[in-house]
Amino acid sequence: MDTKKFLLQENDIPEAWYNVAADMINKPRPILNPGTKEPVREEELYPLFAKELARQELNQTDAWIEIPEEVRDMYKIWRPTPLARAFGLEKALDTPAHIYFKNESVSPVGSHKLNSAIAQAYFCKKEGVTNITTETGAGQWGAAMSYAAAAFGLELAVYMVKVSYHQKPYRRSIMQTFGAQVIASPSMSTKAGRKILTDNPNYQGSLGTAISEAVELAMQTENCKYTLGSVLNHVMLHQTVIGLEAEKQMEMAGEYPETVIGCFGGGSNFSGIAFPFLRHKLTVGRNIRIVAAEPESCPKLTRGQFQYDFGDEAGYTPLIPMFTLGHTFSPAHIHAGGLRYHGAGSIVSQLRKDGLMEAVDIPQLETFDAATLFARSEGIIPAPESAHAIAAVIREAREAKLEGRPRVILFNLSGHGLIDMAAYDQYFAGDLMNYELSDEDVSRNLEGLEKII
Numbered sequence: 001m002d003t004k005k006f007l008l009q010e011n012d013i014p015e016a017w018y019n020v021a022a023d024m025i026n027k028p029r030p031i032l033n034p035g036t037k038e039p040v041r042e043e044e045l046y047p048l049f050a051k052e053l054a055r056q057e058l059n060q061t062d063a064w065i066e067i068p069e070e071v072r073d074m075y076k077i078w079r080p081t082p083l084a085r086a087f088g089l090e091k092a093l094d095t096p097a098h099i100y101f102k103n104e105s106v107s108p109v110g111s112h113k114l115n116s117a118i119a120q121a122y123f124c125k126k127e128g129v130t131n132i133t134t135e136t137g138a139g140q141w142g143a144a145m146s147y148a149a150a151a152f153g154l155e156l157a158v159y160m161v162k163v164s165y166h167q168k169p170y171r172r173s174i175m176q177t178f179g180a181q182v183i184a185s186p187s188m189s190t191k192a193g194r195k196i197l198t199d200n201p202n203y204q205g206s207l208g209t210a211i212s213e214a215v216e217l218a219m220q221t222e223n224c225k226y227t228l229g230s231v232l233n234h235v236m237l238h239q240t241v242i243g244l245e246a247e248k249q250m251e252m253a254g255e256y257p258e259t260v261i262g263c264f265g266g267g268s269n270f271s272g273i274a275f276p277f278l279r280h281k282l283t284v285g286r287n288i289r290i291v292a293a294e295p296e297s298c299p300k301l302t303r304g305q306f307q308y309d310f311g312d313e314a315g316y317t318p319l320i321p322m323f324t325l326g327h328t329f330s331p332a333h334i335h336a337g338g339l340r341y342h343g344a345g346s347i348v349s350q351l352r353k354d355g356l357m358e359a360v361d362i363p364q365l366e367t368f369d370a371a372t373l374f375a376r377s378e379g380i381i382p383a384p385e386s387a388h389a390i391a392a393v394i395r396e397a398r399e400a401k402l403e404g405r406p407r408v409i410l411f412n413l414s415g416h417g418l419i420d421m422a423a424y425d426q427y428f429a430g431d432l433m434n435y436e437l438s439d440e441d442v443s444r445n446l447e448g449l450e451k452i453i
Ligand SMILES: *Cc1c(COP(=O)(O)O)cnc(C)c1O
Pocket: 111, 112, 113, 140, 141, 229, 230, 231, 263, 264, 265, 266, 267, 268, 269, 270, 338, 339, 383, 385, 386, 414, 415, 416
């Protein structure tokens, strides 16, 4: 067996993030002020986000944005992350495909989320912010933001989707260990939460609802900003360190991926691995497929509509041009909590519309079949979210076998599943199920959307 792992040195950590919008011919449509329907100006974002993050959010001209020294120093704690060839999985599948994965599970909190959390905490701290709020689904983003807040001396309040608060109690403990305050959402602490609980007292929450609560608290707290772990352009930007490192590591491996795959919640880890490779397609016409793997139960890219929609349930955010299932869509309680989001970020949505990327949707049981095979062949237990990418890889590797051709596939292992073992337990007990949506389920929450496009 050849070398399995491709390792970089500290000084290979990228010095700039890659802003794909600068290289897109069809730029993403602007986000809109829901009151005036006019494009949101940078200053309008200042109450909610640190100024530098607001600037990054709207930047469609600079392809490279420098990573501050303080952020690179923090990245050094766990970056560069390894890229490995999955020989074990290839053997288990008896496939001629060459499968590589970038291992983001090695971060101190176990997922890619820290790449953006560190950057967001840094830019908040730099402009004198003292408090931040956020939401979290499965708890991965909350854990990352809690550590980042602690590292930069910020107070953090996290609204955690109620179903995950109970399904994944250890993620809550992790956030508390880092010093964050964690509130199950919907809660009675905000107007948005109280309204939802009054209408539906047993509602188990969604990311959309938790975002509404976190935004509301940020707006009411002095010197406080809101932070978001996915969907927004600046989050995708920060995550490109993943693909920029992987680009160098694939060179070390002496191969070029014909397909790049990431699982898809709001799009941050997918964008992180894929955009630096998409750059080759956009700038020098290289032939490459990028594929997002989303849950069958929350299929915004495969079955959603391209329309302006809110990022949150209550409608506090600007209107974002996105593939969406409707901001009131309530996804099934699958264990991949990080993928239970109704929409996709505006850049990814434009790429999807322009046929520059593909998407597949995967049933829950197939993701756990894939996760188990990967664990047994590679020795790493993947997060249920990441298992969607693995399932998509396995489909590709099986096609490669039918073709008898060594396709080169790269995927992002966005996180490990060591804190998701309750989900694995349920899978082994036969208690997990698939949640297929009818066309009616899909269209129900879309009907109420204002048709701006
Ligand atoms: C949050 C999360 C995701 C989904 O979010 P994206 O922004 O789409 O990447 C995927 N994998 C892991 C491990 C996560 O924590």
